[in-house]
Amino acid sequence: MVLLRSTKRYTLQDKYIVKKKGKDTYQFNMRVPKALMHLYPHKTFITRTLGTACIKTARIRRDRIVGEIAAQKESAYSxxxxxxxxxxxxxxxxxxxxxxxxxxxxxxxxxxxxxxxxxxxxxxxxxxxxxxxGNIPEGYRPTIREALHSWLERNTRRNADTLSKIKTTTDKFLKCCGQFDIELESIHRKDVLNYIELTIDSYSVSTVSGNLSRLRTLYKHAWQIGLIEQRPCPFSDHDLAYYKESTTQKTQMFSAEEVQTIMLWANSQQNAMADITKVGLFTGMRIGEICSLKAEDVHIENDVMAFFIRKGKTNAAQRTVPVCNELVPTIRKRLSILEPEALLFGMNGKQASRDFSHFKIESITKDKTKRFHSFRVHMATAFSRAGIDELTAAFILGHKGGKTMSYGYYAKADELQRLKEATEKAVVVIKRDWLTHKGQTTMPELT
Missing domain, CATH: 1.10.10 (Arc Repressor Mutant, subunit A)
Known part of the structure; x- marks a missing residue:
């Protein structure tokens, strides 16, 4: 069978798309990946008909096949x-x-x-x-990809993010080992220590700790289903305190120019990032707290609007956060179209965090000390510059010291008014020190 590429100029957009000589319909043609040779014995290429003469349709069907092959590679063993x-x-x-x-x-x-x-x-x-x-020779013993494949088959109901992370973590560990797959019993503690050393400079300690936890899960699963005998897990009991002390740095504020660039970017997004970013800047709330807000968490009393933070990173995170006048119109607009139990901003916290981080790294800075959390530092600094007492600022920001105040979880009307006044003073400072450019305030309208 002779296969010809389209008579049109070939581009990467048409990769793996070919035509059989004398035929009008397109075919899929890809060299068999090394990891899948056992699935395609005596074959050099994977060839399938795409059943169409339309190049656009052919591309869609090609992409589907490429996805299937990628899934095969993902679960392939040696x-x-x-x-x-x-x-x-x-x-x-x-x-x-x-x-x-x-x-x-x-x-x-x-x-x-x-x-x-x-x-x-x-x-x-x-x-x-x-x-x-009854003994399995070295080189033929159960592998980490087998454990991964088995775990995935038994955990199909887990959320997509969990499944994706455990696959990605396994791939990255194997990449550090320089292998496509590795026997579970060949993984030693020194291999894991080397993995930690290689990744700790690129990822936070918490990320590395999470990766070790996922790999530990696979190792335990392999023992539970009888792939390996019970033995000390090489992914367990690693003390990351040293790395945490040596890599932890205080969160830093953005410069005025950086804040203005961030706000212009946020306002250009088609999702809720403009609102989320501005709420972060003018309240000091964590991105997870913002994205977890529901419409029913917005409280309005005597024309004072506030957010009820029901759950947070710490006990002090449960609090009432006053909404400044700058944000009120946008929040009211959202409330008018939402059911009480609906998310106020309709965006997952992890996705919002990824979007912000991606933009920050690409367009602002790769400095890990500057992140969405920096807005909390901006707000804390604004409270200080505005002369707001530390206890009031701590309560609004959800810091530990704020728990000593008598406001409690739900601030009463007069207390809420005082919190609102403190917030408005801080907002004035934020606009003056970080959003003012050449005598004018740079603040795009919220979507």
Whole structure:
């Protein structure tokens, strides 16, 4: 079969799309990935008809096939390991049928004749040894990808973010090891320490700790389903305190120019990032607190609007946060179209955090001490410059010291009014010190 590319100029947009000579319909044609050669024996290319003469439709169908192949690669094991497992099953069945009779095929024929193939000769010898002795030779033992695949099959109801993170973490660990897959029993503590050293400069201590937790989950799962015998987990009991002390730096404020650039970017977004970002700047709330707000968490009393933070990072995070006049019109507009139980900003906190971080790294700075959390420092500084007492500022920001105030979770009307006045004074400072450019306030209208 002769395959020709489209007569049009070939581009990456049409990668893997070809035409059979004399035919109008497109076909998919990709070289078999090394990790999947065992699934496509005696084949060099994966070829499928796309069943269309329309290039746009062909691209859509091509993308679907590429996705399927990517999923196959994700769950693929070593070719030798796959062959070994198949050979073990065949030899065990033959041995069971022989029932100790030395004249049966299992005892009379060679392993190659029993398996009826000359492929993977080393795997054949390993399978024969394993069936005879009960021991699995090194190079054919269960791998971390097998544990991952099994865990994914048994945890399909987990949320997409959890599934994605455990797959990504496994891939990154293997990349650090310089291998596509690795035997679980070949992973030693020194390998994990090396992984920590290689990643600690690129990720926060909490991220590295989370990655170790996911890898530990896979290792425990492998033992639970009998892939490995119980043994000390190389991913457990790593003291990251040293790294935390050496890498932890105080959150820094953005410059006035950076704040203005951030606000212009936020306002250009098609989602709720403009509102979320401005609420962060003018309240000092954490991004998770903002995105967790529901319409029913907005309280209005005597024309004073406030947010009720029901859950937070700490006990002190449960508080009443007054809404400044700058934000009131936008919040009212959102309330007019939302059910009480609906999220006020309709955006997941993790997604909002990723969007902000991506923009910050690409367009503002790679400095890890400058992040969305910096807006809390801006607000705290604004309270100080406005002459607001520390206890009031601590209560509004949800700092530990604020719990000593008598306001409690729900501030009363007169107390809420005092909190609102303090907030308005801080907002004046924020506009003056970070949003003013050449004598004018730079503040795009909220969407």
């Amino acid at each position: 070719n030798e390991r796959v062959a070994f497992l198949a050979f073990v099953d065949t030899l065990k069945e033959a041995k069971q049928e022989a029932r100790g009779n030395r004249y049966e095929a299992y005892y009379q024929l060679s392993t190659q004749d029993l398996l009826d193939t000359d492929s993977f000769p080393k795997a054949q010898l390993a399978a024969s040894h394993s069936v005879e002795t």
